[in-house]
Amino acid sequence: MEQNTLHFESPTFFQRVKRMLDVDFYRLFHTPMFYIFLAIAAIIPAMILGMTSIENADGVVQKLYDNTWQVIAADTPLYAVSDIAQYANMNMVFIFGGIMLSIFIGHDYKSGYVKQLFTTHAKKEDYMISKTAIGAFSMACMCITYLIGTVVSGLFVQASFAVNVWSLLCAIVGKILMSLGWASLYVFLNIIFRKYFGISIVSCFFFGTGILIVGAGALVGNSPLLNVFLYGSSVYACLSGNIWTVLVCLAVSVAWTGIYNVLGTYVLEKSDVY
Amino acid sequence: MNAIEIRGLSKSFRGMYALNGLNMTVPVGAIYGFIGENGSGKSTTEKLICGHLVPDCGQMKLFGKDYTDAGVRVRVGALIENAGCFPSSSVYQNLMMQALNLGLLNPDEEIERVLKIVRMEDSAQIKFKNCSLGMKQRIGIAMALLGDPALLILDEPINGLDTDGMRIMREILVDITQTYGCTVLISSHLLGELEKIATHYGIIRQGKMIAELSAKEMDARARVFVALKTADMQKAATLLKGKYPNVHEEEGELRVYDVDEVEEVVEYLLKNGQVVSQVRKNKVGLEEYYIQLMSQKESE
Numbered sequence: 001m002e003q004n005t006l007h008f009e010s011p012t013f014f015q016r017v018k019r020m021l022d023v024d025f026y027r028l029f030h031t032p033m034f035y036i037f038l039a040i041a042a043i044i045p046a047m048i049l050g051m052t053s054i055e056n057a058d059g060v061v062q063k064l065y066d067n068t069w070q071v072i073a074a075d076t077p078l079y080a081v082s083d084i085a086q087y088a089n090m091n092m093v094f095i096f097g098g099i100m101l102s103i104f105i106g107h108d109y110k111s112g113y114v115k116q117l118f119t120t121h122a123k124k125e126d127y128m129i130s131k132t133a134i135g136a137f138s139m140a141c142m143c144i145t146y147l148i149g150t151v152v153s154g155l156f157v158q159a160s161f162a163v164n165v166w167s168l169l170c171a172i173v174g175k176i177l178m179s180l181g182w183a184s185l186y187v188f189l190n191i192i193f194r195k196y197f198g199i200s201i202v203s204c205f206f207f208g209t210g211i212l213i214v215g216a217g218a219l220v221g222n223s224p225l226l227n228v229f230l231y232g233s234s235v236y237a238c239l240s241g242n243i244w245t246v247l248v249c250l251a252v253s254v255a256w257t258g259i260y261n262v263l264g265t266y267v268l269e270k271s272d273v274y
Numbered sequence: 275m276n277a278i279e280i281r282g283l284s285k286s287f288r289g290m291y292a293l294n295g296l297n298m299t300v301p302v303g304a305i306y307g308f309i310g311e312n313g314s315g316k317s318t319t320e321k322l323i324c325g326h327l328v329p330d331c332g333q334m335k336l337f338g339k340d341y342t343d344a345g346v347r348v349r350v351g352a353l354i355e356n357a358g359c360f361p362s363s364s365v366y367q368n369l370m371m372q373a374l375n376l377g378l379l380n381p382d383e384e385i386e387r388v389l390k391i392v393r394m395e396d397s398a399q400i401k402f403k404n405c406s407l408g409m410k411q412r413i414g415i416a417m418a419l420l421g422d423p424a425l426l427i428l429d430e431p432i433n434g435l436d437t438d439g440m441r442i443m444r445e446i447l448v449d450i451t452q453t454y455g456c457t458v459l460i461s462s463h464l465l466g467e468l469e470k471i472a473t474h475y476g477i478i479r480q481g482k483m484i485a486e487l488s489a490k491e492m493d494a495r496a497r498v499f500v501a502l503k504t505a506d507m508q509k510a511a512t513l514l515k516g517k518y519p520n521v522h523e524e525e526g527e528l529r530v531y532d533v534d535e536v537e538e539v540v541e542y543l544l545k546n547g548q549v550v551s552q553v554r555k556n557k558v559g560l561e562e563y564y565i566q567l568m569s570q571k572e573s574e
Contacts, residue, residue, distance in 0.1 A: 006275070006302065006337055006424060010345035015377060022374035027360070030367055112358035116372055116417060119324040119354075119427075122347040273326040 016123060020130035023117070028104070028134055034141075037100045041093055041142035042149035045071045048088055049153045068154030069163045069239055072147065073171040077236045079217025079226050090175050091210065091234050093146050094182045097139035098204030101183065105131060105190040106197040114273060124268035128187060128261045135183025140176045147172065167241050174237030174249035181230045181253035182208070184260035191264045195274065210234070230256055275338050277302045277425050277457035278323065283332030284481075285318055292318040294481040296332070300459055300474065305451055307472030308461040309564060315481040316461040317354065320427050323459075324352050336425060348376065351418030351456075352427040357410050358417070361403035365394065365413055368402055369420065376421040388416040392446055408439035415446060426450070428460045432467055440467055447471055465561040477564060479571055496557045499531045500539050503552040510548045517542060527552070 011019070028034050049071050052064035064085050065071060074086045081087040108114040117127060154161060186204050193200040210231030217226060226232035233252040237245050278300035285293040293315045300306045310316050321327045323334060323341060334341040336350070359368040366385060373381035389395050392412040397405070405413065411431055418426050428447075432440050448471055451458055462468050468475075475492060477485040487495075503526075504510040511528055514521045518539075520531035530539055540550050558566075 008337060008339065008343070008345035008349060008424075010343065011348060011377065016344065019375055019377040022377075023371050026367075026371055026374055027363075030363065107360065111360045112356050113360060113371070115324070115326060115352065115354055115358045117375060118326055119350055119352045120348050120375055122325055122342045122344045270328060272328055 013123075016121060016126045017129050020117070020121060020126045021133060024130050024134045025137075028138065033100060033103060034138060037096055037138065038141055038145045041096055042145040042152075044092060044096075045090075045146055045150040046153035046156075049150065049159060050157050052084070052088075063157075063159070066160060067163070068150060068159045068161050069168055071150045071154075072168065073175070073238045073241075074235065075239050077222065077227075077238050077240075079213055079222055079232060079235055081214060081217075087214075090143060090146055090172070091231070093139055093142045093175075094178070094234065095205060095208035096142060097135060097179065097182060098186045098189075098208040099201055100138055101131070101135040101186040102190055102197070102201040102204045104134065105187065105194070106200060109194055109274060110197065118273050125261065125265040127268065128184075128191070128264045131187045131190075132180065132184045132257060132261060135186055136180040139179035139183060143172070143176050143179065163239065167239050170241040170243060170245045171237045171239055174241060174245045175234060177246065177249040177253050178230065178234045178237065179253075181256040182234075184257040184264075185230060188260040188264045188267075191267050228252060275302060276300060276335075277304065277337060278306075278459065279333075279335040279338075280319070280323075281333045283319070283322065283334060284330045285315075285322060285327060286330055291481050293322070293329075293332075296478070296481060297483050298476055299486060300457060300476075302337070302457055303451070303455055304474045305447065305458045305460065305472050306474045306476060307465075307468040307560075308459055308476050308478065309463075309465065309468065309560075310461075310478035311568070312463075314478045316478055317429055318481075319478070320352070320354055320429050320459065320461065323427060324350065324354060326354070346424075349422060349424040350427065351420070351423035351425070352429075353411070353414035353418050353431055354427065354429045357402075357414030359402040359410075359413060362401060364399050364401055365389075365405070366398040368413065369398075369416060372417045372420050378421055384420055388419045391419060391450065392416045393442060408435050408442075411435060411439070411443065412446070415443070419450060423456050426456055426458045426460075428458065430462055431460065432462055432464055440464075444471055465564060466559075469560040475560065477567060479568065484571055485567055492560060492563065495563065496559060497531050498534060498555065498557045499529045500533050500536050501527045501529050501552075501554050501556055502539065502543075502550050503527050504543065504548045504550055506548065510543055513543060513546050513548065514539070 049065055056062055072090050074089060078086050185207060189203045190200045193203060213226055213229050213231040227236045227248055233249050237249050276299050278298060280296055280298040283293055283296040308316050322329050336346045339346045369385045370381055373384055378384050389398060392415050394412055432443050435443060447458060472489060474488050476483055507528060511521060511523060514530055518530050518533060522529050533539060536553055536555050540553060543550055
């Protein structure tokens with residue numbers, strides 16, 4: 001470093017966000033937590049497919065899933081689930097992602113590193129955007145390891161692989177796109193409860209389960225209106241999906257990301273960091 | 275242009291004012307010693323400058339620009355309360371994250387440079403959680419020094435350090451201001467340590483700045499005195515009061531203020547049959563000035 005100059009060059013929006021992303025990606029790849037969650041995402045479908053069984057009306061115990069891809073998505077968009085087989089699918093990745101993101105952001109505050117970030121980043125939207133991107137990336141990676149885990153376990157238990165490939169692809173792409181929306185929700189929740197790490201995790205888990213939409217589905221039935229919510233469109237990305245499913249997921253995810261990022265930035269700007 | 279210019283800054287927490295119309299001026303290139311009792315508002319001021327807290331009202335300018343200006347803030351290095359490092363990451367990884375955060379082009383070179391400044395070249399691979407308090411403080415300084423900081427804000431960086439740690443920290447601070455010319459705002463309770471490095475002082479009390487002065491002004495205010503002890507203190511006091519206008523009995527010794535020559539005082543007492551057992555020359559420094567100012571404000 002040479003003698004200090006008092007010429008202050010403002011970084012552009014893209015430079016600012018890139019710097020924040022560089023930090024977050026470096027941290028993500030250098031902490032074991034990310035890899036642990038990737039492994040969890042791979043193991044869970046294997047456990048579900050290999051170990052779940054149900055007793056039918058005749059008292060015969062049979063496998064809960066007869067088709068491998070049911071672990072990825074339900075056959076049809078059922079918002080109100082009647083059994084675990086309709087619920088336990090790739091959407092669970094969004095719960096793991098929420099917990100991971102809570103830990104990731106929680107460590108920012110617990111270690112005090114957030115002070116360094118906010119000292120050099122005057123614009124709070126940098127933080128929201130970067131953390132959302134990290135969360136979305138992590139969940140997208142988890143979706144992929146979940147898919148790998150599903151395929152491998154499907155081969156092991158010799159479950160059926162019969163599927164409409166196009167619909168399956170649309171469902172997977174739709175769910176990966178939903179990662180963005182879910183990440184923005186979790187970042188927002190973590191900003192709201194930034195002083196209370198435990199509440200952050202619990203709130204992410206609570207919203208991640210989609211329990212409110214499941215409840216709404218039970219009350220209003222399988223209304224397509226529920227697709228405007230994150231859990232609704234995540235369920236909509238099912239094995240009977242098509243390109244329209246992908247577009248709905250994209251639109252809903254981007255819209256909620258925008259809303260949560262604006263709200264989160266507002267909260268950060270109007271309140272103390274810690 | 276001033277490095278920091280604050281006018282009418284207020285901040286309250288649940289209705290209690292931590293800062294109440296604070297004014298502050300830190301010239302460019304200064305080592306500004308920020309002094310005050312616990313809870314007087316030092317850390318709150320520093321957190322506000324760094325954008326960690328939202329002010330209730332007031333104006334803050336850094337190098338003539340609003341404190342929210344992204345160009346200025348990227349040139350602020352801070353060590354507030356702790357280094358803000360991830361405990362399970364190594365020193366190098368923590369510094370790398372900060373280097374990426376600042377968008378440095380040669381992060382490895384920069385990390386090497388700052389580790390050299392804080393004398394921790396061989397500690398890069400140690401996990402932060404395994405570092406001693408002194409090392410952690412130095413890593414905090416290294417984090418703040420990365421890039422090209424025009425302003426360093428250091429909250430109690432020498433607290434909790436042993437004598438050697440304090441000396442190293444002092445040398446580092448003087449070195450970086452002299453070599454790189456950055457402005458330093460440093461708060462501390464250790465006035466004796468501050469006095470050795472500060473070029474300016476700001477004294478805060480109950481969220482208000484009660485005095486701001488340069489080290490030169492402090493020197494000009496400083497009163498020199500000769501302190502002595504004799505076998506018969508009362509008689510010596512009577513004799514000295516007859517010759518010198520400012521003689522006081524303080525802390526078990528006689529203090530003759532505004533006198534430069536020790537020999538002159540000793541000789542005068544000897545001539546009058548008083549043998550001096552102890553004598554020293556001293557001056558009223560920052561600590562005494564601070565105590566005087568605080569008691570004066572308390573009585574107001």
